[in-house]
Amino acid sequence: MLAGKSWWTILRSMKMGLYLVLTIAAASIVGTLVPQHPDGPGSWVEKYLQLGDLYHSWWYITLLGILTLNILACSFYRFKTIWLNKNRVHPLLESRQIGKLNPNVAFTLAGSNDEIKNRINDLLVRRGLDVWSDSANGKYRIGAQHGRFAVWGSIITHFSFIVIMVGILIGVIFGYQGTMDIPVGDTVNLTDMVGVDKGHVKNDFQVRIDGFWIEPYPNGSPAGYYSRMTILENDKSVQTATIGVNDPLNYQGTKFYQARYGEAIEIQVNGQDGRVIQQGTIVAGDRFKVEGTNLTIVPYLHNPENGADAATPPKSTQPTQSRVIYLILQGEQRVGMGAEGFDLPISLGQDGTTFTFQGTVPYTGLQVKKDPGVPLIWLGSILMLLGMGFSFFGTPYYLWIAIEQHEKWVAVYIGGRTTKNRLGLADRIGKLAHDIKSQAV
16 A cells, blocks of 8 residues: 555545544544553553553554644645645636536527626626636637635645644643542642643642532432632642532643542551551542551441442431441451441551541542643634635635627527535526526516
8 A cells, every 4th residue: 555655645645544543533442441540550561552541652642643744744735736726727618518517508698799798797796706708709708716715614624633633632741630539628739649640740739628518409319519629839828719510620720620529537546555656538448558567458438328338429428327347458468357336446466556447527539630732622623613614605616608699699608517516506507597688688
């Protein structure tokens, strides 16, 4: 397929563009089906191909870049063709040639060549067509073109694709999307959120969750859930807002969405002498690292309201009489497990060290997203609509007319050509012939 073809011919090939689009679409489907965990475990193949962060992988970005170059090359070639043909005048046709066009009409009128020619020329100009003509041996030949600049709609549409692709590339390269479950009262750095690449964050800041609540319907079912959050810069509050599912907080282009909620578990670790050596809050199902050891505690709530041993959201944000099912891991090996209530010490097996589940607090699940390419994508979308409208409403077509004098009668031949909507062109030719005949009457 590529033998004997230059790199420029290959790059501007529509077939190559189609292959790229299909490949990117297939890769996007894979990215949708495969869970995206940038820092998760995986084989060397998965890590090399970055399947856990597919949309930021080197090969996915390369495909987008090549597609952008392909669209740019196609647009340049199209622009070059239009520019070279901008002053091109189509040759005029004889009556026998017009008779071979589809659609075409022929009729006769009483009068003179000059009178009919002027009448037709006036009708064409009033319809907004560009007109050129010549005469020889008492015959007139007329050419007319409508929508000369409609071809620019194709250029605008091609350019819109380039703008959109550049916007997507900017978003993929410089943007990020992450998530984090944050208990009420906790403060985390933006760069601590899963999926947020530190290299893409120019100004790291902190997020504090001040409160969480559910607004119920009259029947008690949840109508909506909201979080009160504060943005901190150098430990100073710079912005506070209440967010909901469809009402995010926007700070310096980074948006925070309310994604989910649930209960987090407060854990306290005590030494042999009873003094507190560590305290923290952990979302059910996550790992709590015990400082100074290689032990981690993984708690799960058994909530009587939902009857499940899982890290599932409660039906309310009020503490419940849950029991906690827990695992104790040494590295990746389980060294202990059990189920216990709150405020009851549990031995860690390390010199009398114990830990206690002290209660639950609600947590809010945030989705954080920054996409600096969105303005370009919006601009490209507007240009695409403009270009498509330009092409649709400025349908180009050509008319050829021959006028021949036969004693007291004048024969008129009209034919046309268009790249689309031939029925519409036939209707236009029919109306033009009707108007010419009406003026003659």
